[in-house]
Amino acid sequence: MTIALHGSGISRGIALGAAHIVQRNALEVLEYAVAEPDVEGEVERLSAAVEEAKQGLRELRARIPPNTPADIAAFLDTHLLMLEDPTLTDEPKRLLRERRCNAEWALKLQRDALVSAFDRMNDAYLRARRDDVDHVINRVLRILLNHAPAKHESAEGSLEGLILVADDLSPADALLMQQHGIVGFVTEYGGPTSHTAIIARSLGLPGVVGVPHARQYLRDGEPLIVDGDEGVVLGDADTLILGYYRTRRDDRQKRVSRLAKLKRAPAVTLDGVPIELLANVELQTDFDLARAAGARGVGLYRTEFLYMNRLDVPSEAEHFALYKRLIEAFRQQPVTIRTLDIGADKQTSASVSSRANTINPALGMRAVRLGLKEPELALPQLRAIVRASALGCVRLMIPMLSHVDEVAQMRGLIQGIQAEYVAQGIPHDPDMPIGGMLEVPAAVMFADGFARTLDFLSIGTNDLIQYAVAIDRVNEEVSYLYDPLNPGVVRLIDTAIRHADAAECPIAMCGEMAGDPRYTRLLLGLGLRAFSVHPSLLLEVKQIITESEVAPLRKIVGKALRTTDIVRFRELMRSLSASVD
Ligand code: PEP
Ligand code: MG
Secondary structure, three states, X not given: OXXXXXXXXXXXXXXXXXXXXXXXXXXXXXXXXXXXXXXHHHHHHHHHHHHHHHHHHHHHHHOOOOOOOHHHHHHHHHHHHHOOOHHHHHHHHHHHHHHOEXXXXXXXXXXXXXXXXXXXXXXXHHHHOHHHHHHHHHHHHHHHXXXXXXXXXXXXXXXXXXXXXXXXXXXXXXXXXXXXXXXXXXXXXXXXXXXXXXXXXXXXXXXXXXXXXXXXXXXXXXXXXXXXXXXXXXEOOOHHHHHHHHHHHXXXXXXXXXXXXXXXXXXXXXXXXXXXXXXXXXXXXXXXHHHXXXXXXXXXXXXXXXXXXXXXXXXXXXXXXXXHHHHHHHOOOEEEEEOOOOEOOEOOXXXXXXXXXXXXXXXXXXXXXXXXXXXXXXXXXXXHXXXXXXXXXXXXXXXXXXXXXXXXXXXXXXXXXXXXXXXXXXXXOOOOOEEEEEOOHHHHHOHHHHHHHOOEEEEOHHHHHHHHOOOOOOOHXXXXXXXXXXXXXXXXXXXXXHHHHHOOOOEEEOOHHHHOHHHHHHHHHOOOOEEEEOHHHHHHHHHHHHOXXXXXXXXXXXXXXXXXXXXXXXXXXXXXXXXXX
């Protein structure tokens, strides 16, 4: 009988294969006292296990294939650093000597202490690091307990075509999975923002995480379907269901290769309207994907990544090194670097900034507000962007604007840096375009005012929708209201585009809505002419653009903007998205 299990789909795509169940979290830690003369021997046993764990990670790091995203090595480095941290190495030894307990027990005591300390923290970043502590300590415990490595953990052997089912996976596991030819994975724990999830997405492995008791419900060797799009795992599927998913997987592969042919085609509608297709990028892997999809530049470079997974503020040199890589990857194409947007859904450590972690962070100190309040956070970044402007076609974009005064203040900071660089003879582009994101309804209603003070605008629908319908975008209970087709939202987007057009200010959209093929025709009909989308969606959007005619779309959208009848509105929206699966 087919069973369906639900979790969070963390990377798009469908995988079919036999289940490979990893039963390894049963780390039975025996607790016993060690006789006084044996204590130092036990300390040495612990040191040797830590050393072996480090060696294992170093070997894995050395085996990372050259085409693997650079960021992945950084995750392994974090684990290596943790194995050098006295809290993980010296403290268990102190416990061992003090209590004369065995090495495993000392390590377990320290893990329990750290995990409960992490659980109590208000700081979302540090709370999330609890998983890293677990992964690292379990690695050492397995060595102490002489646990044979799970098959996917050893360098030898192949698990070609299998689907891994585990309690949890570390970033190192995700890398090994790819090297072993594993086609998908299911875990009982872990969330969509964990390091493991990020790595799996970068590697393009379909996966579903947070499926409780998956290893109890699924049997080793049984045929599995992992639907990373919907977050569903199907066990023991019958031939009918298997056939359905096989077709979906194959169709998807065919669609991907058909779309690849569109890479060089111009993004022009059937009635000759040219559309600018830019990419939203964050990691190095996205740069490669964007170029492969034929993006005409970067419409949104999210820089928050640099502020995460660390306890200090990133330096100007670090920012500059990143921007240099970005500019070199896109040569003479425009790259839009967004200034820090930390806070709300993008938390950092409290030591980077303590202001962002308030009760209602979506409405609190985030993005440009935080940068203006704490210039020590913003200035190294602004200095680096201004310096990087000498290297290519750099545009600076300010997120979460709610008042034009914020633009004036940001311009003041930027002009100060430019004046200093002129005095010091540091090369930069004095005419670097400065743009802003329309994410707050008040800013949309005054988009013509913003257009007077900015060189370009970009609609951030992810936030605009949450503020327009008054819901928190990370709160699942109200996510049913998160609807780009809310008539009020559609009217707001229309207002933004009309105001920008009237002021002759270029306007793009870089929220997820721009990359969702179901809305491409609506946006064309609203007059949007520049889309910035995740590179994996760029060709799908381009396909719809090349198959659409703008003039009839404008008419349909015009009717939708005028009607007050929700049934009619929905009909018109359906007619726009028809034929997009
Ligand atoms: C948005 O809000 O639409 C946007 C692009 O920014 P982010 O998702 O990074 O908040
Ligand atoms: Mg936003």
